[in-house]
Amino acid sequence: MNQPLPPGVPARQAALRLLDAVLRRGETIEQASGRTLASIRADNDRALARAIAAEVLRHLPDLDALINSATQRALPDDAKARFALRIALAQMLALGTPGHAAIATVLPLVDGGPRKLVHGVFGTLSRRGVTLPDPPALPAATAERWAAQWGDDVVAAAARAMATPPPLDLTLKGEDGPEGLELLAGHRRLPRGTAIPDLPGYDEGAWWVQDIAASIPARLLGPGEGNAVDACAAPGGKTMQLAAAGWAVTAIDLVESRLARLHANLERTGLSADTVVGDATSWRPAAPVDAVLIDAPCSATGIFRRHPDVIHRVHPALIEQMADLQRHLLAHAAGWLKKGGRMVYATCSLERAEGEEQVAAFLSANRDFAIDPVRQDELPPGIAPASEGWVRILPGALEEQGGCDGFFIARFVRAG
């Protein structure tokens, strides 16, 4: 019979499985969590496993540099000893776990293997009193890609953002909500770590959690004046905004389990929408509609603060694959729109291929569509529309107020 693992070890084992899924198999933490954390009973152990994995991913280049400085021959990237050391060091240096507890809970991960090596390297680094640099280094490939697109200042801002966990942004269903900073009407910003279910209005569904940048696309369709299709809708932050603004919404998503979350969100907030499990690259409405929102699936590199896995697993081939899907979505969903109707295209990506280049190609292939320029009064102070009329939100935006996600948003009008 297997001996039960010492307390604290299952959470570290799960963190190792999560990191393996992200770094070796290119999965998102969200995708990997279901399978990887299924065997962990306690909620706080699951939360700890995710927190450890996230801190390793935030600091990976710096953790690896420390490990390399204490080994005579570099450990392979995928060596179990390297994973174990990353986990032990991230706990001690980023999460404040005492060194003896950090290493004691990690050594069982390398039982029957390089235990001595892991213990030795950890001991050497502890005695040196090492710390992690602030801000953390970004992976070289990501830093180079962003520097080529946006310049070194944006890369430096991204590194600062990586070190600063985001505040809590709420989108209000109506006018009332908890007290907080109001960057736009119907928005509240609260300090990071605010306990969500304790806030007034949660049970009544008076608001939902959504980054200020993510709330801009649906706002740009304005008050509901007819029917709108939300082409990539789940879990429903933007569907709820459209419904609350008075649109008769049809919400489509390819993934049934994600639409279930949208249903739960609609139920909590008392809002309504027709929902369709379907592929927006082939679905069609019965008749042309007044508004279309495409919050397209993307590389998600703009949400690296919340999902630090993206800076490690997103690579040019994946960006091109997402851009290809977006191309199809835009080309097809544009056909749903009435003449004179408006369409918003958005991605939470920091890649031009999923934003500026996508829109330029769409406009040159669809002469009946034009950019409907976004006005400054539709945006929070501190975020300005680009001269082309679209909105590009980069790391560094709203930095003094706690930052926001990276986004690209364009609004089109179809010629009448």
Ligand SMILES: C[S@@+](CC[C@H](N)C(=O)[O-])C[C@H]1O[C@@H](n2cnc3c(N)ncnc32)[C@H](O)[C@@H]1O
């Ligand atoms: C960026 S997320 C949408 C977030 C959502 N708009 C919100 O505000 O909560 C993109 C969504 O597109 C869905 N999706 C991916 N491919 C799709 C397709 N071909 N047709 C419809 N939905 C798709 C994904 O399942 C995912 O839920």
